[in-house]
Amino acid sequence: MKAIVNISRILVGCFFIFSGLVKAIDPLGLAYKMQEFFEVWAREGFMKGTMMWLYEYALWFSLIMITLEVVLGVALLLGWRTKLVSWLLLLLMLFFTFLTSYVLFSGKIRACGCFGDCIPLTPIQTFTKDIILLLLVLLILLGSKHIRPLFSNIMNLAILLIALFLAAGLQWYVLKYLPVKDCLPFKTGNNILELRKMPKDAVADKYDYVFVYEKDKTKKEFKVDALPDSTWQFVSRDQILIEKGKNNVPLINDFTLATASGTDTTEAVLSTRGEYYLLFVKDINKLKKDWVTDEVIAGEVVKNGKKIFVVASQRKSAEDRYRPLNIPVLTGDATAIKTAARNNVTLYLMDGPVVKNKWGGNDIEKALNK
16 A cells, blocks of 8 residues: 555656646646636626636736646655645645536537647546546545655755745746747747648538528428428528537637738738748737837837738737837737737747747847847
8 A cells, every 4th residue: 555655646746747847838828728717607607707807817826826736746756744735636636627527528618728738638638637636646645644754844845945936937937038848839930821721631520400490480490401481481590510520620720910901911921921020919008118129129120121010909009109110010819819929029030931930028139139
């Protein structure tokens, strides 16, 4: 029993550290996934006010959750306060299992984001993983008497504090700049136009249609190959999924660039020959009033004879800010911009449709020294 408990402790501890670090390289990814859950629950009428409040603080919850995973994993490996740590791990696993079961059985959320964007798992894989971990944590809790601390209490506390600061520091760095490991479809080297296409081995969803007609105040459903005569009045048409397709969603499926008139100019912009820049601005209202680095960089790009396009979800604010520089402003879906630009201001160096380089935040100053 002692050997089984300690093997379980090592497995669970390493898993939590790994899981936390994988998400720590892009905490905004977890925050956006949390917001997706809150939006769905609010839409369903479940504690709508509370869900919208949680939505606003999703990033803080993401930072706390990631740091907690790493610290609890380290604590378990050290054998520090095993009973307390085991109970906390059990509560976390019950919460995670609830989330993954909701994703699996409701079908309202595509994935839970347990390993961020670097290691995508299917809903059944994540649910199975959580069930196994839940059983291992229960085993550790019941056999906690067999676990002994590796070091003295002071040494264990010192190691835990180091783990805490390292986890928090890593997240601070990637929020200030960009993820240290880019696992998104907009990573350097990717061809955006190619990734907007449907995969070659895609299998489309299959649907059936049911038509509802009314006659003499009686409504009746009809199949498409057995529609009624003209004495019936059409009411509605329902689409029913009869077979789910496979691999039928492009890696980039919601990225569009629109002009002031609303014209989709994505293909035209991304087909620009040679090098040019895309300056993504997620929320202009969150820029510091005295921060003008983006304007300085954009001005230098224009001065050097290179093309640059501003991409924002807030057209008026963007036009007001960049009008003096005479830079074209394109609008895009806010969610797509969140995926493309992990920092509030992110600069892409493009070569046609290919992402050649990217910089975030104050790091965009390096673009002129490339």
